[in-house]
Amino acid sequence: MNQEQFDLVKNGKGFIAALDQSGGSTPKALKLYGVSEDQYSNEEEMYDLIHEMRTRVMTAPSFNSDSILGAILFEQTMDREVEGKYTSDYLWEEKGVVPFLKVDKGLADEEDGVQLMKPIPNLDELLQRANERHVFGTKMRSVINEPNPNGIRRVVEQQFEVAKQILAAGLVPIIEPEVNIHSENKEKCEEILKQELLNYLDGLSEDQNIMLKLSIPTVDNYYRELIEHPRVVRVVALSGGYSRKVANEKLAANQGLIASFSRGLSEGVSASQSDDEFNAAIEDSIQTIYEASIT
Template identity: 55%
Template sequence: MNKDMAAQVRAGNGFIAALDQSGGSTPKALAAYGVNADAFGSDAEMFDMIHAMRARIVAAPTFNGDQVVSAILFEDTMDRQFAGQPAAEHLWSVQRVVPFLKIDKGLEDEANGVQMMKPMPGLDALLDRAHALGVFGTKERSVIHAANAAGIDAIVAQQFEVGNQVLAHDMMPILEPEVTISISDKAEAEQMLLDSVLRHLDAVPEGAEIMIKLTLPEVAGTYQPLVDHPKIMRVVALSGGYDLTEATRRLAINPGIIASFSRALTQDLSAQQSDDEFNVAIAKTIDTIHAASIAG
């Protein structure tokens, strides 16, 4: 594992940019950016357009390791270029932003109040390829819709199983058991999730570390035991549907957790903005997320 990248992730004074919208979420992300579905006639054109948005974000003067610790890429983005360089290489060598890769292939249908990750055939080959391209780690997402102990335990077990596979490739896994923000028993689900994660951490070998990405909790400080845990390199938070104001408010009252925002990062950006307008907007958002990430 790259020691310089590990040091940046562990102690970097900033947040993680989630630039990893998949095929399923890309149309919604483009629409929010001002590019409607009638602007593209195929998946290839759609991915060209979302890459253009991501390249514009990465090219912004404020998108660098001073405030952006790392960035999570979609596989299609990893295989493309930023400013004429392979994406992961450019992020690290030019901007000191540590590259991660989203590896999950979507979600199963809901059962026991959760959606597990779909099978990931070819994961070992993908991890080998990503490692060779200079990617430091991975992110894998599943979703919790209810305070169902059996479902949550199954989610966490699957996350750790995949995480161990990633660790075997000398890469850092970000486990992401997202809790849906709109459920009535969210606080109860979060406590169940915490308890399950702590039990599974007991089985992580001494000296090994993982990361974990969580929905910002109902009760501030809920995840402090994970922030303080010696087997967790970093705890990061998704915006999860909260707008930038609410996401950063919640983030600021959970010390030790940094942002890994996607929707909140891009909500004020538009394809119709001039480059100067775009750079001003992304700089303001980066400053806001950075401030909340380092609060406390």
């Protein structure tokens, strides 16, 4: 593990950019960017277009370590290049931004009010490639829809099980048990989730350090114990479908919680913008998310 990167992620001022839309969410991300499905005829063209969009974001002047600590990449992005360097090397060497990799393969069908992760075949091989590409950490997502104690326990158990495999490979895992912001019992889900997370965190050894990516809690500062836990490097928040303005307002009310927005980050940018317009829009986005993250 790179100690300089570890210290930056743990203590730096800023947020983590989520650039990890995968196969299922890429058409939606492109559509928001102003590229409709009739503008590509197969998956390869679609991935070329999303890489162009991500490259445009990463090469924007304001996308740098002044505001951004890390960026989460999709597997395909890790294997591609930006300005002649592998993406993760470009981020770290040119921008001072720490690279993470999304490793999950999507969600299983809902059961017990939650969606576990689908199995991740060849994870060890992927982690080996991540190390070769100088990636610092990983991210994986599950979803909690209902305050079902058994379901939530299974989400956390699965997340920590995979996290230990990732830790063994020398990478820092971001555990993401997302509570659906539209859940009628969001606050109750968060109560059960926090307790389960604390139970598992207390079971980690001193050399096992993880990160958490959580929905912004209903009660301000509800995750303070998680943020202060000695095994937690950083707690980051997802925008979860809130508009950037609303997500920023909610985030700013939580001390020590920083953003890891995907849709919130790229809101307001489009393929039709000139480079100057695009760079101005992304700079505005980065600035507002940064300000909400440093409260």
